[in-house]
Amino acid sequence: MAETRFKSQLMSASEIDRTMVRLAHEILEKTKDVDELAFIGIRRRGVPMAQRLAKKIESLEKRTIPVGILDINLYRDDLSTVGHKPVVNATEIGFPVKGKDIILMDDVLYTGRTIRAALDALFDHGRPARVRLLVLIDRGHRELPIEASFIGRVLQTADNEIVEVKFNEIDDVEKVLLVEKV
Numbered sequence: 001m002a003e004t005r006f007k008s009q010l011m012s013a014s015e016i017d018r019t020m021v022r023l024a025h026e027i028l029e030k031t032k033d034v035d036e037l038a039f040i041g042i043r044r045r046g047v048p049m050a051q052r053l054a055k056k057i058e059s060l061e062k063r064t065i066p067v068g069i070l071d072i073n074l075y076r077d078d079l080s081t082v083g084h085k086p087v088v089n090a091t092e093i094g095f096p097v098k099g100k101d102i103i104l105m106d107d108v109l110y111t112g113r114t115i116r117a118a119l120d121a122l123f124d125h126g127r128p129a130r131v132r133l134l135v136l137i138d139r140g141h142r143e144l145p146i147e148a149s150f151i152g153r154v155l156q157t158a159d160n161e162i163v164e165v166k167f168n169e170i171d172d173v174e175k176v177l178l179v180e181k182v
Contacts (some may be wrong), residue, residue: 004162004179010155013174016136019152020049023134024056026150031101034061036129038100040068040093042118045107048169049136053105068093070104075117091121098126103150107165109135112146137163137176 011019031037034057041050047069054065069092104118115133122131134150139157157163157178164177 002181005182007161007178007180009175010137010163010178011153011176013168016152016174016176019136020052020056023150023152024053024060027053027103027134028057028060030149033101034063034065036099036101037103038066038068038095038097039103039105040070040097040122042104042106042114043069043071043091044170045165045167046070046105048167049105049107049134050103051169053103053134066095068095068097070118070121072114072117072121075120076113091125093125096126097122097128100128102128102131103134104131105134107136108163109133109138109146109148109151110141110163112142112144115146116144136165139163 027037028034039050039054041047050067054067057063057065069090071091102122104115104122106114106118109115119131122128132149133146135148136152138148138151138154141157141159155163160181162179162181164179166173166175166177168174
């Protein structure tokens, strides 16, 4: 991976939490039947987002939202550039997706290719009634016609910049950084 240099901190832990609270409320406002709602986090950093948002909605609505984990490594269109043997982690969806109102979650929306792969992987598990996308950061530069229904923050970036989301569950630190390739 290319070397990077820190440019700025985009979000602190408290800003991430406030954004998650807002997103939870937006989901509830835009969902007709909460009983059909399910969250699926794209492995890695989409997973803690899905788990956190499910807990926030449970505390607001006193309803449990099922959460699944989706691994997309075998669905990527850049599989040959990832390595000879991509690391495949388990997809863990413990509920039927057929007929569900799925909110697919990822940390950063960039070209749209990760989401395309996630949709392919998701539909291998059944046909949901609806799929919406939630991202913490939308940084633009789309290569595919993919758009998020729920967005934490829109950020204009240059091609040489990278948005790094850090969550306690994975990174033992909580923040969003803007770095640049050097």
